[in-house]
Amino acid sequence: MPKQPLNDVMITGQQTYKSLDDSISSLILDQKRHKKPWWVMFALGVSLLGLLGASVTWLLYQGIGIWGNNIPVSWSFDIVNFVWWIGIGHAGTLISAILLLLRQSWRNSINRFAEAMTVFAVMCAGMFPLLHTGRPWVAAYWLLPYPNIMAMWPQFRSPLMWDVFAVSTYLTVSVLFWFMGLIPDLATLRDRATNKLAKVGLGIASMGWRGSNQHWHRYEQSYLLLAGLSTPLVLSVHSIVSFDFAVSIVPGWNVTVFPPYFVAGAVFAGFAMVMTFAIPIRKLYGLQDLITDRHLDWMAKILLATGLIVFYGYVLEAFYAWYSGNVFEWNNTYYRRFVGPYAWAFWSLILCNGIIPQLFWFPWARRNTFTLLFVCTSVSIGMWLERFVIIPMSLTSNYLPSSDKMYYPTFWDFGMYIGTIGLFITLMFLFMRFLPIINMFEMKDLLHKINHALQKHDEPHAEEASVGGGE
Amino acid sequence: MSHGHEAVAVGPYAMVAEFLEAHELVSAAEAAKNAGYKRMDAYSPFPIHGLSDAIGFQDKKIPWIVFAGGVIGALTGYSLQYYVAVFDNSFNVGGKPLNSLPAFIPITFECTVLFAAFGAFFGMLALNGLPKPYHSIFNAPGFDRASHDRFFLAIEATDEKYDADSVKTFLEGLKPVSVNEVEP
Numbered sequence: 001m002p003k004q005p006l007n008d009v010m011i012t013g014q015q016t017y018k019s020l021d022d023s024i025s026s027l028i029l030d031q032k033r034h035k036k037p038w039w040v041m042f043a044l045g046v047s048l049l050g051l052l053g054a055s056v057t058w059l060l061y062q063g064i065g066i067w068g069n070n071i072p073v074s075w076s077f078d079i080v081n082f083v084w085w086i087g088i089g090h091a092g093t094l095i096s097a098i099l100l101l102l103r104q105s106w107r108n109s110i111n112r113f114a115e116a117m118t119v120f121a122v123m124c125a126g127m128f129p130l131l132h133t134g135r136p137w138v139a140a141y142w143l144l145p146y147p148n149i150m151a152m153w154p155q156f157r158s159p160l161m162w163d164v165f166a167v168s169t170y171l172t173v174s175v176l177f178w179f180m181g182l183i184p185d186l187a188t189l190r191d192r193a194t195n196k197l198a199k200v201g202l203g204i205a206s207m208g209w210r211g212s213n214q215h216w217h218r219y220e221q222s223y224l225l226l227a228g229l230s231t232p233l234v235l236s237v238h239s240i241v242s243f244d245f246a247v248s249i250v251p252g253w254n255v256t257v258f259p260p261y262f263v264a265g266a267v268f269a270g271f272a273m274v275m276t277f278a279i280p281i282r283k284l285y286g287l288q289d290l291i292t293d294r295h296l297d298w299m300a301k302i303l304l305a306t307g308l309i310v311f312y313g314y315v316l317e318a319f320y321a322w323y324s325g326n327v328f329e330w331n332n333t334y335y336r337r338f339v340g341p342y343a344w345a346f347w348s349l350i351l352c353n354g355i356i357p358q359l360f361w362f363p364w365a366r367r368n369t370f371t372l373l374f375v376c377t378s379v380s381i382g383m384w385l386e387r388f389v390i391i392p393m394s395l396t397s398n399y400l401p402s403s404d405k406m407y408y409p410t411f412w413d414f415g416m417y418i419g420t421i422g423l424f425i426t427l428m429f430l431f432m433r434f435l436p437i438i439n440m441f442e443m444k445d446l447l448h449k450i451n452h453a454l455q456k457h458d459e460p461h462a463e464e465a466s467v468g469g470g471e
Numbered sequence: 472m473s474h475g476h477e478a479v480a481v482g483p484y485a486m487v488a489e490f491l492e493a494h495e496l497v498s499a500a501e502a503a504k505n506a507g508y509k510r511m512d513a514y515s516p517f518p519i520h521g522l523s524d525a526i527g528f529q530d531k532k533i534p535w536i537v538f539a540g541g542v543i544g545a546l547t548g549y550s551l552q553y554y555v556a557v558f559d560n561s562f563n564v565g566g567k568p569l570n571s572l573p574a575f576i577p578i579t580f581e582c583t584v585l586f587a588a589f590g591a592f593f594g595m596l597a598l599n600g601l602p603k604p605y606h607s608i609f610n611a612p613g614f615d616r617a618s619h620d621r622f623f624l625a626i627e628a629t630d631e632k633y634d635a636d637s638v639k640t641f642l643e644g645l646k647p648v649s650v651n652e653v654e655p
Contacts, residue, residue, distance in 0.1 A: 153555045162581075188619060213519075452494075
């Protein structure tokens with residue numbers, strides 16, 4: 001690949017500040033750009049949201065007996081879905097914070113989108129631990145430390161309490177980070193809006209941002225610091241989620257490799273979800289010049305790399321079950337995973353997460369929309385299966401033969417899971433319509449830097465002051 | 472005004488020059504600094520590297536606010552757990568010490584990050600004086616493009632060297648698209 005300033009082509013076509021702003025802001029300012037596909041997806045989201053409403057109502061009325069959970073399988077779809085959603089959120093923080101610190105400017109066109117995904121995914125995730133208490137209105141004193149007349153406090157030595165703090169901090173910091181990135185863009189929209197209502201709303205939301213040098217000076221310091229804070233935060237969140245299992249003595253859970261392997265799995269699942277949404281949207285709204293094939297190629301490579309880490313985790317888990325000499329660990333691994341009634345789940349997991357992503361070793365697979373979507377879907381399914389294999393399957397056998405019991409999910413287990421997918425789709429499509437899905441000021445900054453670099457290093461080609469665009 | 476007060480004669484807010492390119496703004500800011508102007512600000516649609524240096528603006532408060540937030544967060548997180556586990560709810564769990572330091576680290580860490588992030592976000596807003604729905608600079612003609620594709624330099628009337636004619640001549644010498652005096 002020929003060496004170019006600033007990594008390949010990150011924006012294609014003849015672009016100016018105006019054309020960048022136009023292609024992004026028209027999604028909000030020109031509501032007519034949202035045609036039938038938007039309505040179809042929105043309708044799908046809302047109808048699944050209805051299923052969520054029904055599931056939650058029935059759950060609150062009847063109690064968690066409507067689920068398939070039993071003893072010993074007291075954690076099942078509720079926690080599987082919680083971990084799955086939290087993991088999906090992690091790609092957003094990785095893209096917006098870690099890639100910012102690593103100065104990967106190609107992140108600029110996908111970070112806003114991925115951050116929105118983080119916020120919505122954590123919202124979906126948060127519903128499960130709240131609702132799996134069965135009575136969320138009394139969960140306040142189970143979860144939150146506040147002085148109450150019963151003189152009761154939560155148990156701070158428990159990973160479950162760590163989880164409460166980790167997830168709520170994660171949601172709060174993600175919202176702050178997302179909103180902070182939005183402020184200058186909301187100001188741009190405020191200045192371009194013609195609709196009176198939009199002008200007032202955006203004026204309030206942008207808080208009077210005026211793009212002053214003093215603003216930007218403090219803004220950049222603060223944004224960088226938030227990125228620096230989010231990086232250890234995101235690593236801690238999934239580590240702490242994995243402590244929910246790793247700190248226990250349940251065979252199949254008590255594994256020291258869990259924290260790093262959970263974090264890698266989270267990034268793996270998250271990137272798959274980012275691509276699942278980004279590919280159709282860039283096509284639908286003609287954003288191929290901003291989210292280029294090269295972006296998808298890079299994301300596919302990250303998916304491949306994290307997929308290999310996750311696969312290494314599976315191998316280590318099985319190896320240590322055998323090498324530890326702990327007969328319960330090995331029985332669980334062998335009879336509950338390799339063979340036995342749930343073997344299909346384990347081997348589908350290996351197929352989805354271990355084998356299918358290997359397609360991304362081939363450049364053609366990273367450039368073909370169909371293979372990209374195929375692999376991403378299989379990873380999303382695979383990551384859900386991974387949590388299913390770890391959580392309920394490990395609980396179906398432990399130290400006592402009397403604890404051997406099968407687990408069967410009910411309609412309401414699926415209803416609530418699919419319902420949260422509906423919530424996620426609804427929120428994503430509303431976001432697409434009412435907030436800028438690509439960070440406008442960072443794209444203009446990137447364009448400025450690319451033009452600057454071209455003028456500096458590429459004197460003979462200075463006349464084509466555009467942004468590459470070949471390939 | 473209609474409250475029976477005398478109308479107060481208010482001077483202009485600033486002289487504002489509009490530029491097409493980011494590097495023009497940086498060199499204009501540099502020139503203004505060298506010409507001895509102190510109270511000025513530049514407006515751009517995206518952060519420009521080197522503009523703060525050109526203007527001579529420096530502010531290092533944010534990192535300290537974030538640090539203070541982190542320290543307060545760590546102390547809050549740990550002392551909450553210490554108070555609850557040692558004083559208010561002192562149960563012996565499996566012979567573990569009441570002050571279970573390792574088990575208290577995750578929550579202490581999360582609180583550190585949370586409070587530091589609050590410091591970064593609210594510190595930025597407070598120092599920038601946001602939210603502030605009205606500001607005189609919005610009266611500059613064509614200023615709606617400051618968030619879009621134009622670059623502005625404002626020399627404020629509070630500058631001791633401010634004199635409408637000389638500032639105007641000076642700014643016009645920098646080859647801007649337009650120069651306007653802006654009312655507050």
